[in-house]
Amino acid sequence: MSTTVATVAADHSVGHRRLVTFTLHGSTYGVSVEAVQEVLRGQMRTRIPLAPPGLAGLINLRGQVLTAIDLREQLGLPARDAEAGEPMLVVVRVAGEPVALLVDTIGAVVDVGAGQFEPPPDTLSGPSRELIRGAYKLEGELLLDLDVERAAAA
Amino acid sequence: MDEMDEIVQEFLVESHENLDQLDRDLVALEQQPDSRDLLASIFRTIHTIKGTSGFLAFGQLESVTHVGENLLARLRDGKMRMTPETTDVLLAMVDTVRELLAAIEADGTEGDVDVTAVVARVTAVLEGRAPAAPAEAVVDPVLDPAVDLPVAPQVADEADATVDETPDEPEPVALEDLAPELPAAVPAPAPVAATETREPDTTEPETTEAAAPQDGGEGKAKRNLAESSIRVDVDLLDSLMRLVGELVLTRNQIVRQAGEQAGGELNGAAQRLNLIATELQEGVMKTRMQPMDHLWAKLPRVVRDLGSICGKKVSLDMFGRETELDRSLLESVKDPLTHLVRNAVDHGLESPEQRRAAGKPEEGLLTLRAYHEGGQVVVEVADDGAGIDPARVAAKAVERGLRTQGQIDAMSQADLLQLIFLPGFSTAAAVTNVSGRGVGMDVVRTNIEAIGGTIEVESVLGRGTTCRLRIPLTLAIVPALTVECSGDRYAIPQVSLLELVALDADRAAAEVEDVNGAPVYRLRGDLLPLVNLAEVLHVESDRSDGHVLIAVLQAEGRRFGLVIDRVLSTEEIVVKPLTTRLKAVGAFSGATILGDGRVALILDVQSLARNALSQEALEHGSTGRESVLDTTDAAEQVSMLIAGIGGGRRVAIPLSSVTRLEQVPTSSVEVVGSREVVQYRGSILPLLRLDSHLGAMSERHGEDLAMVVYSAGGRSVAIVVDEIVDIVDEDTRSRSDIDDHGLLGSTLIRDRIVEVLDVRSAILAADPRFFVDADEADPYEAQLEGAL
Numbered sequence: 001m002s003t004t005v006a007t008v009a010a011d012h013s014v015g016h017r018r019l020v021t022f023t024l025h026g027s028t029y030g031v032s033v034e035a036v037q038e039v040l041r042g043q044m045r046t047r048i049p050l051a052p053p054g055l056a057g058l059i060n061l062r063g064q065v066l067t068a069i070d071l072r073e074q075l076g077l078p079a080r081d082a083e084a085g086e087p088m089l090v091v092v093r094v095a096g097e098p099v100a101l102l103v104d105t106i107g108a109v110v111d112v113g114a115g116q117f118e119p120p121p122d123t124l125s126g127p128s129r130e131l132i133r134g135a136y137k138l139e140g141e142l143l144l145d146l147d148v149e150r151a152a153a154a
Numbered sequence: 155m156d157e158m159d160e161i162v163q164e165f166l167v168e169s170h171e172n173l174d175q176l177d178r179d180l181v182a183l184e185q186q187p188d189s190r191d192l193l194a195s196i197f198r199t200i201h202t203i204k205g206t207s208g209f210l211a212f213g214q215l216e217s218v219t220h221v222g223e224n225l226l227a228r229l230r231d232g233k234m235r236m237t238p239e240t241t242d243v244l245l246a247m248v249d250t251v252r253e254l255l256a257a258i259e260a261d262g263t264e265g266d267v268d269v270t271a272v273v274a275r276v277t278a279v280l281e282g283r284a285p286a287a288p289a290e291a292v293v294d295p296v297l298d299p300a301v302d303l304p305v306a307p308q309v310a311d312e313a314d315a316t317v318d319e320t321p322d323e324p325e326p327v328a329l330e331d332l333a334p335e336l337p338a339a340v341p342a343p344a345p346v347a348a349t350e351t352r353e354p355d356t357t358e359p360e361t362t363e364a365a366a367p368q369d370g371g372e373g374k375a376k377r378n379l380a381e382s383s384i385r386v387d388v389d390l391l392d393s394l395m396r397l398v399g400e401l402v403l404t405r406n407q408i409v410r411q412a413g414e415q416a417g418g419e420l421n422g423a424a425q426r427l428n429l430i431a432t433e434l435q436e437g438v439m440k441t442r443m444q445p446m447d448h449l450w451a452k453l454p455r456v457v458r459d460l461g462s463i464c465g466k467k468v469s470l471d472m473f474g475r476e477t478e479l480d481r482s483l484l485e486s487v488k489d490p491l492t493h494l495v496r497n498a499v500d501h502g503l504e505s506p507e508q509r510r511a512a513g514k515p516e517e518g519l520l521t522l523r524a525y526h527e528g529g530q531v532v533v534e535v536a537d538d539g540a541g542i543d544p545a546r547v548a549a550k551a552v553e554r555g556l557r558t559q560g561q562i563d564a565m566s567q568a569d570l571l572q573l574i575f576l577p578g579f580s581t582a583a584a585v586t587n588v589s590g591r592g593v594g595m596d597v598v599r600t601n602i603e604a605i606g607g608t609i610e611v612e613s614v615l616g617r618g619t620t621c622r623l624r625i626p627l628t629l630a631i632v633p634a635l636t637v638e639c640s641g642d643r644y645a646i647p648q649v650s651l652l653e654l655v656a657l658d659a660d661r662a663a664a665e666v667e668d669v670n671g672a673p674v675y676r677l678r679g680d681l682l683p684l685v686n687l688a689e690v691l692h693v694e695s696d697r698s699d700g701h702v703l704i705a706v707l708q709a710e711g712r713r714f715g716l717v718i719d720r721v722l723s724t725e726e727i728v729v730k731p732l733t734t735r736l737k738a739v740g741a742f743s744g745a746t747i748l749g750d751g752r753v754a755l756i757l758d759v760q761s762l763a764r765n766a767l768s769q770e771a772l773e774h775g776s777t778g779r780e781s782v783l784d785t786t787d788a789a790e791q792v793s794m795l796i797a798g799i800g801g802g803r804r805v806a807i808p809l810s811s812v813t814r815l816e817q818v819p820t821s822s823v824e825v826v827g828s829r830e831v832v833q834y835r836g837s838i839l840p841l842l843r844l845d846s847h848l849g850a851m852s853e854r855h856g857e858d859l860a861m862v863v864y865s866a867g868g869r870s871v872a873i874v875v876d877e878i879v880d881i882v883d884e885d886t887r888s889r890s891d892i893d894d895h896g897l898l899g900s901t902l903i904r905d906r907i908v909e910v911l912d913v914r915s916a917i918l919a920a921d922p923r924f925f926v927d928a929d930e931a932d933p934y935e936a937q938l939e940g941a942l
Binding site: 044046047048049050051052055057058059060062063064065067097 | 396397399400403642643691692693730732733735736739740741742745746747751752753754755
């Protein structure tokens with residue numbers, strides 16, 4: 001398992017990357033800026049009965065119906081409490097299709113280098129082990145590299 | 155003849171594309187002469203052109219491609235090796251083909267393009283004798299089409315004859331006709347002939363001699379066919395369609411806001427935007443539309459061949475071939491339609507001898523009709539054959555174990571016909587290789603229902619059969635009912651919806667019954683299994699006042715009632731597909747965006763029916779007399795006995811539950827306890843006077859009584875009425891559910907209001923133990939089965 005992760009990490013640690021960051025339950029995550037289509041807030045979501053819990057509903061993005069993915073659920077984090085307020089939506093393109101990711105707050109666009117990257121620690125377990133490729137060591141915090149495709153494949 | 159056949163046009167467009175590919179392939183082949191893939195691809199292209207040119211009787215083209223194909227076949231099979239010479243002759247062949255196509259496009263004939271030189275060269279290479287043709291010859295036939303070489307005489311004649319027939323005036327062709335797939339992309343029509351003027355009664359495939367005008371057309375800038383139409387990815391059209399839909403929503407917002415600001419320039423601009431958006435929407439919709447003719451063009455041949463196999467003479471009439479339908483729908487209708495046509499020729503029409511004996515012309519008539527009606531496209535397949543015998547259908551259904559005799563007896567003639575749509579049903583006496591394997595009409599129905607359409611059949615014995623398909627204009631926009639459940643909104647396609655029933659708390663408590671825990675509602679006497687949407691979706695219903703709203707739905711020939719919280723409205727919705735993950739949930743067929751921008755899920759009625767109804771519930775649902783009806787549009791005809799009960803009131807009694815009508819002398823009525831009885835066939839028959847049961851006053855003072863007798867098991871009851879007025883086929887849709895004690899509601903029959911009797915409660919009033927003793931089985935079913 002660790003070897004697989006190392007290979008994947010190696011692919012993404014080549015050179016510089018530009019990540020869009022956001023927070024979830026106090027941690028900072030990042031996804032490639034190329035994958036991000038736009039960021040939205042305050043969208044009405046239509047819940048989908050019978051669907052797996054990671055599917056947080058459907059939203060209307062300019063006439064297109066998008067599936068919203070609850071990243072907290074996907075990462076095994078506690079559910080969003082009332083104080084966290086309305087979630088923001090990061091619209092990413094996965095396999096050509098736009099998908100909306102529910103996040104707590106949106107951060108900034110950050111440039112990171114391969115030198116800052118480190119694969120996830122062996123102690124990382126649970127659902128997030130599958131979804132986090134590794135961490136970029138920034139000043140004062142860690143930026144977790146989210147595998148968008150897996151996260152969106154609820 | 156001022157027509158250029160559509161087949162030829164399609165052939166040209168396709169061939170031009172193929173030739174471009176061919177050029178690339180041939181050049182690539184020089185680099186890698188041993189590539190089997192390339193050779194195979196080239197071979198296929200030439201083979202296709204050859205096949206079509208033979209079919210369209212372009213003899214020159216055929217002969218060129220024929221030798222080319224031979225050469226390619228040998229190369230492909232490794233019997234010959236690629237040399238620069240072979241490449242040269244192949245390229246020369248391609249150029250000649252191109253030239254021939256240009257000639258065909260110009261005037262519909264092969265013109266005076268000479269092919270003998272190229273044919274000779276290819277043959278030479280084939281036979282391995284002329285290793286290298288003179289360089290000149292490579293160029294000659296290509297650049298100088300006027301080179302004067304003898305032309306095969308019959309070809310020349312053909313060309314002449316065709317040219318003579320060419321018309322005087324060019325007629326601009328409608329874009330749709332020229333290139334039905336992509337009309338909107340083309341700015342101006344080329345001056346080739348129109349195809350829409352065809353006679354509707356054409357029974358043979360269009361022949362290919364039609365030509366474009368030679369004189370008038372020349373002066374104008376004549377567009378090459380391949381340039382005047384382009385192929386566009388359907389996905390691109392879909393995304394255009396989506397954007398236009400969004401534009402329309404935005405337009406609505408702007409027009410609304412402009413309206414509030416009364417007057418001013420914004421208002422004018424909003425009006426223009428309104429117009430443009432509407433036209434744009436129509437234009438984009440049109441890009442996906444194709445005329446029915448695309449399907450029908452193949453049918454004359456099918457009918458002809460089938461007729462000769464079956465030894466029948468058939469003439470085919472087609473009306474409305476220009477009727478347009480969404481491209482994807484057209485594809486889905488193809489197989490069902492072909493099946494219906496085959497059925498009509500094979501089973502519908504009789505042999506010439508039988509027809510003569512029946513006093514009909516020997517030649518059977520098959521009529522196809524397509525037209526728009528109420529936002530749908532209707533396609534009819536009608537024959538003037540023997541018709542379907544309901545009695546045979548009934549016997550077959552019983553023999554196959556699809557229905558019991560009791561169920562059959564309770565069915566009307568029209569309902570009996572619908573049995574042919576049951577899986578495993580086929581009335582053909584002998585299985586032929588054309589049709590009659592028992593995988594017929596049910597598959598047709600399933601396919602048509604899958605695209606939101608319906609099918610109905612009508613037949614008059616000895617006169618013929620008509621099958622009618624109703625297909626939505628487009629899959630993308632469907633009329634739907636929006637409902638609410640647990641605060642969420644859902645859309646139900648109208649095509650599945652039969653009616654809505656609203657019960658207030660009192661009625662709901664009394665009338666929603668259960669069969670061993672499975673809730674049912676008695677809808678005009680038939681048990682309707684109920685499915686609670688909130689339960690199916692595992693959500694909490696927010697209806698707490700005890701009211702029950704039932705949407706009566708039909709899918710796959712079964713009826714059930716979907717219990718919902720609220721009915722919102724009916725509207726046209728634009729269907730958005732769901733991701734596979736959401737489809738896997740199994741309850742939704744798509745999503746849509748409602749007027750306020752919120753997303754609503756579209757309920758998949760078919761899979762709800764499959765998943766939510768246990769087999770047992772379905773049995774109950776399908777014992778009723780109406781349950782095999784297929785369509786909301788088919789009138790639900792029920793035979794009703796109309797009886798007068800005094801005071802001018804008339805009561806309708808379903809004929810299916812009447813055993814017989816009797817008259818007995820008034821004097822024979824005796825009293826047992828508080829009940830009136832008569833002696834009837836050796837037993838005691840309790841009487842119910844309908845006038846007093848329904849609170850009317852009898853006006854009959856005759857010497858005898860008119861009785862409507864019901865029997866089930868060993869028991870009978872008689873309902874006494876004033877007079878039997880009539881027997882009518884009632885359209886049950888026109889019924890009002892205003893009811894009263896003992897009534898199911900009222901309906902209009904021949905402009906008079908008639909009350910519909912609740913037969914069960916009337917029978918119970920006469921004999922409270924009637925259903926208890928009649929049969930051990932489900933009492934209502936027993937009553938229906940024993941009724942006749």
